[in-house]
Structures are given as structure tokens and as C-alpha cells.
Amino acid sequence: MSDIVLTIDGKEVKAKAGMTVLQAAKQEGIHIPTLCHHEKLEAFGGCRLCMVEVEARGWTSYVVSCVYPVAKDIVVRTRSEKVDKIRKVLVEELMAHAPDAPELIKLAEEYGADRNRFERDASFCIVCGLCVRYCNEVKQKNAVGFIDNGARREISFIPEVAKKECWDCQECFTICPTSYAQAAYLLTEALAFPGQRKKIKAEKPLQPRSRVIPIMPAPVTT
Amino acid sequence: MPKLNSAAELEKYRAEILAKRDPAKPCIAVCAGAACDGMDSAAVAAAFVAEVAKSAGKLGDKIEIRTTGCHGYCEKGPNVVAGPNDVCYFEVQPTDVPEIIAATLKGEVVERLVYKDPNTGAKAVHMSEVPFYKHQTRLLIGDNPKIDPMKIDDYFAVGGYAALVKALTTMTPDQVLDEVKKANLRGRGGGGFPAGSKWETTKNAPEKTKYVIVNGHEGESAAFMDRAMLTGNPHKILEGLIIGAYAIGAQKGFMYTRHDMPLLEKHVRQALAQAKEYGLLGQNILGSGFDFECELHFDVGIFVSGESSALMRSIEGNAPEPRPKYIRTSVNGIWDKPSNLNNVETWANVPQIINKGADWFTSIGSEKSKGTKLISLSGNVVNSGIVEVPMGTPLRTLVFDIGGGVRDGKTLKAIHFGGAMGGSIPADLIDAPLDFDGMSKLGAPIGAGGLLLMDEDTDMIEVARYLMDFLVNESCGKCVPCREGMQQMLQILTRLTEGEGKKGDLELLEDLIEVTGVASLCALGKTSGDPLKSMFRYFKPEYESRIANTAAGSEAK
Numbered sequence: 001m002s003d004i005v006l007t008i009d010g011k012e013v014k015a016k017a018g019m020t021v022l023q024a025a026k027q028e029g030i031h032i033p034t035l036c037h038h039e040k041l042e043a044f045g046g047c048r049l050c051m052v053e054v055e056a057r058g059w060t061s062y063v064v065s066c067v068y069p070v071a072k073d074i075v076v077r078t079r080s081e082k083v084d085k086i087r088k089v090l091v092e093e094l095m096a097h098a099p100d101a102p103e104l105i106k107l108a109e110e111y112g113a114d115r116n117r118f119e120r121d122a123s124f125c126i127v128c129g130l131c132v133r134y135c136n137e138v139k140q141k142n143a144v145g146f147i148d149n150g151a152r153r154e155i156s157f158i159p160e161v162a163k164k165e166c167w168d169c170q171e172c173f174t175i176c177p178t179s180y181a182q183a184a185y186l187l188t189e190a191l192a193f194p195g196q197r198k199k200i201k202a203e204k205p206l207q208p209r210s211r212v213i214p215i216m217p218a219p220v221t222t
Numbered sequence: 223m224p225k226l227n228s229a230a231e232l233e234k235y236r237a238e239i240l241a242k243r244d245p246a247k248p249c250i251a252v253c254a255g256a257a258c259d260g261m262d263s264a265a266v267a268a269a270f271v272a273e274v275a276k277s278a279g280k281l282g283d284k285i286e287i288r289t290t291g292c293h294g295y296c297e298k299g300p301n302v303v304a305g306p307n308d309v310c311y312f313e314v315q316p317t318d319v320p321e322i323i324a325a326t327l328k329g330e331v332v333e334r335l336v337y338k339d340p341n342t343g344a345k346a347v348h349m350s351e352v353p354f355y356k357h358q359t360r361l362l363i364g365d366n367p368k369i370d371p372m373k374i375d376d377y378f379a380v381g382g383y384a385a386l387v388k389a390l391t392t393m394t395p396d397q398v399l400d401e402v403k404k405a406n407l408r409g410r411g412g413g414g415f416p417a418g419s420k421w422e423t424t425k426n427a428p429e430k431t432k433y434v435i436v437n438g439h440e441g442e443s444a445a446f447m448d449r450a451m452l453t454g455n456p457h458k459i460l461e462g463l464i465i466g467a468y469a470i471g472a473q474k475g476f477m478y479t480r481h482d483m484p485l486l487e488k489h490v491r492q493a494l495a496q497a498k499e500y501g502l503l504g505q506n507i508l509g510s511g512f513d514f515e516c517e518l519h520f521d522v523g524i525f526v527s528g529e530s531s532a533l534m535r536s537i538e539g540n541a542p543e544p545r546p547k548y549i550r551t552s553v554n555g556i557w558d559k560p561s562n563l564n565n566v567e568t569w570a571n572v573p574q575i576i577n578k579g580a581d582w583f584t585s586i587g588s589e590k591s592k593g594t595k596l597i598s599l600s601g602n603v604v605n606s607g608i609v610e611v612p613m614g615t616p617l618r619t620l621v622f623d624i625g626g627g628v629r630d631g632k633t634l635k636a637i638h639f640g641g642a643m644g645g646s647i648p649a650d651l652i653d654a655p656l657d658f659d660g661m662s663k664l665g666a667p668i669g670a671g672g673l674l675l676m677d678e679d680t681d682m683i684e685v686a687r688y689l690m691d692f693l694v695n696e697s698c699g700k701c702v703p704c705r706e707g708m709q710q711m712l713q714i715l716t717r718l719t720e721g722e723g724k725k726g727d728l729e730l731l732e733d734l735i736e737v738t739g740v741a742s743l744c745a746l747g748k749t750s751g752d753p754l755k756s757m758f759r760y761f762k763p764e765y766e767s768r769i770a771n772t773a774a775g776s777e778a779k
Contacts, residue, residue, distance in 0.1 A: 045546025046701050048741045062740050067546045082740070086703075089737040093706035117730075118710050127699065146541075146699075149524060151709040153699030 008076040021065035021076055022050055032065050032078050033087065033107055035094075035177060036128040041137050043067045047128055049107070051086050053077040062086070084111055092117040094126045101126070101178040125180040127153055131172035141165045144172065144181070157185050159192035167197055225501035228509040229387040236378045243379060248285045248326045249305035251367040252314075255292025255450055257607075259485065263300035269316035273323055284327060288376075291366045291454015291489075295354050296607035298337075303367045308349040311335040340604070340626075357623045359586070360610045361594050362570050363447075366454040371489040374496040377457040383502060385573035389465045390510040393576075398469035399425065402572065404580035406592045411437055411565030412640070412669045412745075414591070414658035420562055423552040425470045427560035432472040435537070435556075435563040436463055438479035439521050439528030442641035443692055445672035447596035447608045448566040452479060453486040455570075456493035460516065462572030464502065467514045470562055474515050478533055481520035490518055525642075525696030529744045530563050531555075532698065543698045544744035565670065567596055588614025591658045601638070601674035602629045614655045621652060621675060632677040636761070640669025642689040642696075643749035645756030646682065665756035682761045683768060687715035689753050697746060704747025707738035711754070723769035732758070 555561025
């Protein structure tokens, strides 16, 4: 299939049909921030941080680059006054929940976000859904899911499934941007099946863990 | 009843029904719409039936009792219309029944139950004289008093399925599509997008399997006309849907509607079953070779499940979350197949466009908005109810001539359109015409058609808070700007209403409106700031003075 030529940040870029703007940008080394994106998962379009400005046929619109497909002759701007403002406010909104999440701190510096702008509600989870979707799409275990809707939405481990599946996996801990997945799991374990990991460790001390290498390096606090 | 195998058989059957009916025979239509039902119209209907039964067959031949869908004048329910000359009785109680029957049989009128003008005391007896009905053009809802929604024969008797016959026997799918395009029928669900173009997109999509869907979710607050149409005249919507499916080339349809209305469910189920029995659904409809099935599907109880992509996820059996796709659902919808979704009222308009033609349809309405529009009138209005007027009708007609003005002699402060994603305009814009584009420009898009009147005592900040609270609870919570942005707006608005506003609150709200408006995934979030935007446009001093007062107060402390 022939290449599609588009412009990203003033640079002419070639991409394959079916690629997203995010993929095309990444391929060229152009960085677009994301929080809910993961290469192994279907695009979610939830965090909206990867929004970019797209000019097509004379129209300027704001789209999420993790979903928006590349198209001939579109002009993409990954930074603009408006794009930066969107990212700033989104980061500020998320910092009301997870003020110390390393990724958010980095983003706050980049976009001049004020971590105290909105009233705090330290739930620590930013509901990016990485754990939920990873468990569903990659591991196909569905040990963790979304519950409730709107501002009440949160993630929750399902004790019956978590008891069977999680002790040997825990891969979602490493992709969670705020460590909330780990906290939620440990709480579930403590309430529903206390001491399970210790017991298993004692029973199978030499068993090597069939653990996949973390997909994304655990964020480092600066 | 055997299946109708051809257009000729249908017309023969219709002729038989009409031959059996005497247009001069008195008929009592008792409204069983949601509002009248709430005022126990069922007891009134039962009293009529009992009164006829008591006569031991003597009355059975002379008078007919019919339980119907919503007549429209909800304020004055239970509504009873006595035929053949449409005498309107309001606030009827079971004890009034013998008197009404006796008077109707004699061709007389029960004077004490007819409409009295609250100011002049002048009486209005017939439907055509009652002010609430007089100023309306009831093309869609006008049939409601003539139809028992459980009986397909009643729909045949008012000319039902004639448009389907015409489309299937005398028109090609392309001709049907052209007619709808020429009629410039615009989507009644809120967007006002031309239905014909939408149909064409689905029709031209390469996939062979295509779907058509009736969006009867009607989650918009203060909107209650779609359920009145679907409950009161389900066949009209079904007929529109079948015609649309024929034009588009869809093999299957879905009626997506409310899970919380038992009467609606009963009527739609019956309509689908009867349509199937008569051969209006299924294989080879009326011998035309066209096959079409329709399935009933219920919402999952949150507002966002009425959003097109969330609705389609819901039909697939998934959680009703909007899909982040930049390909339209008309090309890539249910199970990734082209799916054409239209609102109840949009589909209901289709049969008359086919029957009477696009030229007739475009003769009604304003320059860019054609046909009539159903409006739910509520709030501080004298006559709440469901109203149908031509597009372009001045709001003054809606509010004063039909609505009877503001309740309790108060002054009008604002008119709100479009529910939680709409907007409020001040009373001095009352002469604006009801028009998709015009109202959008003013900042109060018609939306689905919920019109809310607010009197002088209305606290506009509380209105904004209330609407935001609704949306926060109805959001799915998938995307950050909608989930977090609306929650923050709600917190600020709550503080303002509690007298704890701070300097900078309005600027903060403006930032949130902007970002939530651009960055949200679906229309729920994108338009969540619209009521607030309209308030900043027209009622900003109210917000400023509230903050100034509290700021001054807190400094004094």
C-alpha cells in the first residue's frame, strides 16, 4: 500500500494507511503525551492528553491522536496555545486525584499546570483504565473492572477472580501511572483472601515467576 | 387475521375496516398518556367501560370507548375527547362519566367540564376552539386521540401504512431517498442534521449488512414528546422505519427505547407483533420482495446511552460508552456495520413525506427548518403539555398563546431549551422564531424539544447547578474532561449557590467550559457547558453580583 503524506509540526511525514496520527508521530520521533495509551491495547481515547490540532480541508479541529487516522495532506500541530491549554487543564484536573503521580508531575512542569488549582479529592486513581483493559485484552482474565459511572467511576478487583489469577501476574502494577492498581489489589487481598501470597510463597519457594518483563518502565520520581 | 400478501390486500382490508366503522358514531377517547395516567385516567377509562357494560348491551352499539395515547394537554388531565365532533373534557373524574355518556348520546355538551378561559371565563367546547390546541399544527400527534395503540386496525383506519404501500409499490429505494432529501427533513433528536444525507451515507457504505435504528431513549430532561409518540402511535414510527430501511437497503432494525415505561413497552411489543402478523415485517413485505425485521431493545438507564455510538455499543451487548472513532456510525456502527440512527420524531415524519410529497412538507416551516416540531412545554408555564407547531413559529406563540403564559401571574425571566445540554435565553428574545439554526445562534439550541419556562423568581445559578448535577450523574466517566471537568464545575456552582463564591470562580468556570467543550469524547461532555455559556452571555451580572456579595461578606468577617 502506498504511503500517505501528511505534515506534523511542519515536517512532511510518510505513514501507512490505517495508522493513527500518534503512531505516525512516534515513528518520526515526535513526542505526544499520553496517559491511557498502551501499544498492546486497543486505543481507548479516554485521557484526551494526546489531543492535537488538525487542519483538513481548511477546517481546524481538535482530535485525539491515538484514534485519529492519518489522511492525505492533513496538517497536524502537536503543540499550540489551545492544545497546551487543554493539556494543562486536564493535568490539573487529574492532579486533584493524584497530586504526586510522577508522570503527572512531569506533565505539570511541561505544561505549567498548577497541582492545587482544583479542589483535592485524593482518590489516587486517574481512571485511565490501563489495568482494566490490560487484564481484559492481554491477559483475558478480567480480574479488575470498572464500577459505577461518571465522577463515581473507579476500578475494582473482583475478589473471586483476583484470588485465582493475580498472585502470579500483577503486571498491571507496573503499567499503572499512580500505583493505585497495586493498592487496590492489596486491599482486596487483605479483605477477601488475606495472606494468600505469603502462603503460596511458603509452599512454592523455588518456583520461578512466569512474569513478563514490564512493558513500560516504572515512572521515576524527579 | 391472515397475512397481507400484497398492497391490494392491504387496501381491501382497510376498506373493510372503514366499512364497519360509522364516522358519526359517538366515540369517547380517554387519554392514557403518562401525565393523565398519573392522574388516574385508568379509573376514568374503567368507569366508561363499566357504564357501557351496565347497560347490558344497549349502549355497546351506540358508543365506543377508546383508551388512547397522549392528547397533549397534560396540564388539564385526565383528558377525554368525545366524538364525533371532538368535544374536549378536562380534569374528568370517574363520577363525571354517566353525565358525559348521556350528553354525548344526545349530542349535547357537559358545560361544566369544558375549557374555561381563566381570565375571561369564555368557554371553548371543541378541540379546534381550545386555545391550547387552536394555535397548533398537529400533523404527528393529532392522530393520537383517534388511535388505540394496541390496535393496528385503528392505525389502518386513519390511513396507516399507505405510505409504505406507496413506497414499496410505486417507488424505487432511490426515489424514496430523493423525496426525503428534497423534503429537507432534519433530525429531530437534537443535531438537526439532514436525515436524507445520513440515509445516503449508510446506503452508499460498501457493507451489505446494514441497520436502521429508532432512537427512543429521550434522556433529555424536560423532554417527553418522543415517549408520547411511541406510546400513543407506535405504528407511525414503525412505518417510517420500514420505509427508511427500504430506501437505505437495511435488513434489520432496532427500536431502542426506555426501559422504565411499562405502557410504552407493552404498546411497542404489540405493534411489532401485529406488524409481523399482518406481514408488514418479515420476509417479502406486501409481496414486494423486501425483507425487514425489527427488534426491540431497552436502554440501560443512563443519559449517555442515547448518544449514537454508546447506544450502538449497548445494542451489541456492551457497556454504553461512546466509541472514540472518527468514522461515523452511519458507516461503521453496530458490529461495525453501517447503521442509520434517527430519533423517534424524525422517523414519524417519514410516512407523511412519502404520502404527501416533499413539496407539501417544505411548504411548512421556516426557510431552513421544515415541517413541524413537537415541543414539551414545562416549567413555570400555565399549560404544560406536548405541543406541535410549524418550525419558525415565534416562541411568543408557544409560550403565551399555547402555553397560556407564566404561572401565578408572574413575569417571564428566561426560556430554556434543550435540557442539560441546551441553553437559556432572556425573556426579551421571546419573538425569536423556533428554528434549528436561529436558536443555536442565540445559544439555546432546540435540542430534542424540551422547552422550560422560568419565572422572575428563578435563580439562574441554581438552574446551572441543577443541570450540571444531572449530567455528572449521567456521564459514563470514560474520558477525563467530561468526568473531571463537569465534577469541578459542579463543585464551583454548588459553592456559588451556597454563598461561598470566590474571586476567580468565573474565570475558572470559563476555562473548564472551554476545555470540556473541546476535549470531551462525545456530545454529552462537549455540550455540558452550554447552559452555563448561555448564562454567561445573558445573565452574567447575576453571577458577578453573587460572587461580589459573598466576597465582600467574607472580607468583612
